[in-house]
Amino acid sequence: MGAGGDRQISGGAPVVSGFPGLPGGVAVSRLSVYDWPAPDGVCGGTPHMHLTCSEGYVVIGGHGAVQTLTASGYEVTPLAVGTVAWFTPGTVHRLVHEDGLRITVLMQNSGLPEAGDAVLTLPPRYLTDPETYAAVTTIPADASEAEQERVARARRDLALEGYRALRDAEGPEALAAFHRAAAALVRPRLAEWRERWERGALAAATATGEQLDRLERGDVSHLADAVVRAEQPSAYGKFGMCGRLDVYQGT
Template sequence: MTTFEGLPGGVAVSHLRVYDWPATDGLRGGTPHLHLACSEAYAVVGGAGSVQTLTTSGFRQTPLTPGALVRFTPGTIHRLVNDDDLRIVVLMENSGLPEAGDAVLTLPPRHLADADRYRAAVALPADGDEPERERAARARRDLAVEGFLALCRATEAGDPAPLAAFHRSAAALVRPGIEEWRERWRKGAAAAAAATGSRLDALGGGDCGHLADAVVHAEQPSAHGRFGMCGRLDVYRG
């Protein structure tokens, strides 16, 4: 029988405390970006704020208060805004793909045409101390907000070309990693779905043997307070 012992459905789970750093437009919050292959969901557990989104349908701002569940599909540019200690449980489709690069920040076009320049702009110093890593995280956030605001202005003015150009640049940046993503998907979400199918086949045939193999997994976060795109992250290995 096919087995899978990762998180249900092959999702990733993390706890997020959204940045409270002010940006050039006076709002406090995270780094605008999109995912190219993965859906994402926010379960709000504390504080207050909103998520700004941009798609070909236009700009939208959705309030975030405790109990809210907001989800969006690949291609949705999203920016978290922190009004008051916003805290979220993040559910990410295809655990492993986001960590492998399934996110592109909305940097200005000058940073998107060259992969090396993009990586340099978004990287955090691996050996840097806490203040150095914070400065780098804030700098990339500010660049992404600059690009995001320009995309919003163009889209709201009825000009779809800048957003379409960003989509093309984002796809080009991630293309070299697609085969690695495919392998992660096979071992993650695809394996989880296959395991469910295998159980259904067994139960349909009157075989409940897999129930005797039940196990319990428990873990604490594998990292606390990591600088993420949108805030400080507590993450799990899954």
């Protein structure tokens, strides 16, 4: 961490002139998209939406597509090696596996996606309250791999039921209703999310401001605090929403 005084931000979290995470408070993971066939005959992941985080894909193997649904309509974006694709909060997205699709995923606001900043497109009856939602979406950490896969596939197929209804709906109200239900589901967690954001992405951005201030004063002391970090995944093959994930603790 850089030397110098701390700066207080909303909520009382200190910000200093260095930041320990990846640049910009971004999270990274490696994703092998599910090759499980769905009831509609398409192989791939679980459709869902983020409420505060943009998401980016760097395709590193195979090919496939990402289906997206926004207030502007339905789109399909092909994904092949070398493709970089990204989308903003409010984009319902479904990854489609065609041949060995592997992606490096970059997530805005490291920590928020892991804290629940994603809502699956379940039918409305499962979006009424956090307990009902959790009962059909939580993968037990202590279960066998076979049981974890069963739960992951079951929630994927349930989310596809709601996703198809959103795609087939006439007019914008169905998607708007899903937005409202998703926001209501996560509202009890917003204070926790704000704290994570303050420690992560906001701290990273504020650190840059402090460094610019120092340079304007001719103060280069923070450059002497330079560090190099590297790590291997902290977990391999976790059952995520879109596929099997290798995750990194530091992000």
